[in-house]
Amino acid sequence: MPVSEAFVDTNRAQRYLAQLGKHLAHGPGGIRTEFDGDRHLVAAVGAGACSMRADPLGLRLRAEAPDTETLDRIQRGVADRLEQIGRRDGLVVHWSPAPAGPPDTSPPAHPAPTARAHDERP
Secondary structure (H helix, E strand, O other): OOEEEEEEEOOOHHHHHHHHHHHHHOOHHHEEEEEOOOOEEEEEEOOEEEEEEEEOOEEEEEEEOOOHHHHHHHHHHHHHHHHHHOHHHOOOOOOEEOOOOOOOOOOOOOOOOOOOOOOOOO
16 A cells, blocks of 8 residues: 655644645545544545644644555645645645555654744734
8 A cells, every 4th residue: 555754844733734624624525534633634535545643843644545546646635735725834745655554753853845834823
């Protein structure tokens, strides 16, 4: 099963996760969502899924699917929507292959260079 991960550097991770969750909760394209508190969201698309977790350093994304075509579709859908809602802060999602198994929850040694969100509140 192909698996990929991404880390999005932002100090507004919880806010973006909530916004993405609200959008996905409407079920576009047959997406089913499940919230686990206010820091974890799982979006299921057919046999694939994307798990999203907000932590103090940013958003951790993990996509899994039965084949690369479905994985690509999940990656594009999540990245496009997240980058759209985070355009003001310049959010960028860079996916990379990941080993199967539990997600890595340790802080990234060197997060991908992305625009850092401002501390201002809307």
